[in-house]
Amino acid sequence: MKSLLTIAMPKGRIFEEAAELLQKAGYVLPEELNESRKLILDVPNEHLRFILAKPMDVTTYVEHGVADVGIAGKDVMMEEERDVYEVLDLNISKCHLAVAGLPETKLNDIAPKVATKYPNVASKYFREQGEQVEIIKLNGSIELAPLIGLADRIVDIVSTGRTLRENGLVELEHIADITSRLIVNPVSYRMKDETIDTLVERLAKVVEEEQE
Template sequence: MLRIALAKGRLESESISYLEKCGYTFPEKSDRKLLIRDSENNIELLSVKPLDVPIYVYSGIADIGICGTDSIVESGLSLIQPMKLPFGICSMVVASFPDFKFNGRRTKIATKFPISTKKYLSSKSIDADIIKLNGSVELAPVVGLADAIVDIVQTGRTLKEHGLTIIDEVYKISAMVCVNNVSYRTKRMDLQFFFDKLWKLLDS
C-alpha cells in the first residue's frame, strides 16, 4: 500500500480531485476524516498540516507527499521531487508600501516563512532582521512592526486592502509531489504505476 500525505485545506481538495481524475476513488472522503483509503488501488491518504507533509514523508510515515513548494523549502529536508502538478499556483513575494526600497539600511521583514526569507535575503545580499509571525503578516508594516513582509500571494487583494504592493517575487509556488528516499527504492514499481497515472493526466 502507498501512503500519501496531503496538505490540509484547499490544496487537499484539489489533490483528491486530481487523484480521482487519475482513476482513484475515495468513498470515505470527508472534511473531518484524517485518513481515507482507496482499498481497490491500495492507496491511503493522510490529512496533515501543510508544513508537516515533508516531515511525514522524510520520516517514512508517508511514501509520498503532495504539498506546496513553500512547505518543502521551509522544511529544509532533502526529498525526491519527481513532478510538479498544475494546481496550487501562487507566489512567494516581498511586499511593502509603494515607496519602499532596500536602500542599504538594516531592514525588518515580517514573515511566516523564515527559511524562504533568509534564502532570498542572502541571494540579494540584503541585511535584514527576520520577524517570525504566525498570521496576519500584512498588518506588520501598517503598525510599524516591520518595514516589509514576505508572504504567499494569489490574487494580491489582501495586500491592496492594506495599502501594500509587491516589491519582488521570491519564487513561484505550485503543488509538488515529494517522495521518501527509501520508498523510492523499495516501492519502485508501485510508485512508477502511481506516477504514470499522474503523468498521463498531465499530458492529456
C-alpha cells in the same frame, strides 16, 4: 496482500485539486473524502491511505517515512529542505512568493525588518540581493506586520493579490513561482517502486493532458 500506499497532503485547496487529479488518473475516491474530519483516511479499494496534515508538516512526514509520498507546495520544500525526492510538478495551486510592503516606503537603512512564515527562504533571498535584514517569524496574518510597525517588509505567498490590496499593501519583488509537487520518501521508493511509479505515470499523464 498489497500494502497500502500512504499519501500525506494538506486539507483545503491543495487537497481538493490533488484529489481531482487522482480521480482523473483513474483512482476511485469516496466523494466525502474532503468533508471528513478524520486525519487518517483509508481507501481500501485503491490500497491508499491519506494522512491529512498541516502544509508545513507534509515534507516532515514523508522524510521520516510515516508517509510514502506527499503533495507539498514548492514554498514548503524551499523552506524546509527535507531529504525527499521531488518526482513530479503537479501544476496545481499556482501562486508565487513575493516581497510586499506599504507603497512608497523605503527599506529602513539601519535595521530593516522582514516578517514572514518563511524565514529560511526570506534570509536566502535578501542575502542574495546583498541586503542584511532582521527576519521576524510569524505564523499567520503576515500582512499585519507593516501596518503596526513590526516590519518594513513581508515575504509571503501571493495568489490573487486581494489580501495585499485589502490591507493597503503592494507587491514589490517577485521571488519564485509556486506549484504543488509530488514528493517521495527515498526508502519507500525502493520498497514500493512499482506502486509509486504507477502513481507517478498516471498523474503525469493527466498533468500533461491538462497543459495541452
